[in-house]
Amino acid sequence: MRILVIGYMHAKFDKRVYRTVEALSKHHEVIYQYWTDRNEKQTQFEEKANIKYVPVIYTKGTQGNPLKKLMNRRRFDKRISQLIEQEEYDILYMHHFLASRPLKPFKIAKTKKKKIIYDVHEFHPENFLANLKGMSKTLKEHVMWNVFKKQLQLSDNVIFVSEEMKNYVLGKMKFKNKKVLVMPNYASFATKANIEDKKREIIYVGKTPRNLEKEAELLNRLAKEGFSFKVVGNSSQKIAGISHVSVPFLPYKDMMEEISRAMFSLISYMRANSGEPRNDSFALPHKYFDSLA
Incomplete structure (x- = not known):
């Protein structure tokens, strides 16, 4: 066939x-x-x-x-x-x-x-x-x-x-x-990071440039509590007013391992319209499976 x-x-x-x-x-x-x-x-x-x-x-x-x-x-x-x-x-x-x-x-x-x-x-x-x-x-x-x-x-x-x-x-x-x-999305393999070994780090993965204006206050407060912020996959991204470390694109396996070592993963998106768009409920949560490593 x-x-x-x-x-x-x-x-x-x-x-x-x-x-x-x-x-x-x-x-x-x-x-x-x-x-x-x-x-x-x-x-x-x-x-x-x-x-x-x-x-x-x-x-x-x-x-x-x-x-x-x-x-x-x-x-x-x-x-x-x-x-x-x-x-x-x-x-x-x-x-x-x-x-x-x-x-x-x-x-x-x-x-x-x-x-x-x-x-x-x-x-x-x-x-x-x-x-x-x-x-x-x-x-x-x-x-x-x-x-x-x-x-x-x-x-x-x-x-x-x-x-x-x-x-x-x-x-x-x-x-x-x-x-x-x-058929939900799912990661290509499971990671086995020990929760006790996770770094006080917030990681953001993605090639789509975002200014993260809405997240800036939260990220800066967490920085005062000892958390670092890392951006993976878009080393040229400009994030004003947020202290961060940039890492270039990583192969999938390396990216998943990088995510699994961090304590938190940041997911950022902007709604096209106000209200409660159904696509946000029906589809978007199922696109973030990698971020849950």
Whole structure:
């Protein structure tokens, strides 16, 4: 059996996506599309390896030109649509929908009479274009609920990241016989750090730059109590007014061991809108499994 895995904007070794690629490749051939911002060559199936890598290039963060940004994404989405249309496979495994063509991959696969597995990482009606506000936000969520429902109807199997998201979505859409699976995130291995050996240290891991303004007062108070603050994975990050030590990117195993030696791990994020966004409850807590080492 051959499975086409669409990673979409996920990098090659995204933990959730690549874990499915590795698991499926133990018994089946896997064609794996992933995002890259570099020129990488597409591979063929190798002997003893059931994975064919298909990198699709896209430059993120086009600044100051929304039209160019939109056109870049549309070209990116078109390339992936062509891949889904042209490749030979038995199952299409979607890790995210195409932003400018949210139903296109599902319709192509159905036309080709292929099975579809949809791995729902986020609560899409809310998380997609999350920065919109007011009437734009209300209209977007109304449209996205209809799109999301159609995506699920076209999917043969749906995977959710949490039981809470599964129950809410299936209840709202009144699906009764949909084949579903809950697959939480989890770390790739367990650490065995002795609690008595943990350092009086607070560790923050992540490549996304954040100024940590809201955490500054707490971190500075804890510093007076003898705690140090360490930032791993973004040595260029500028954190004003907070004494800290910066450590560059670490391989996964080394990062996990670094986290396990600290007494506390800091998780920082900003809500796109006020209130209690459901994505914060349904998906975000399940993204922080590594920070619990």
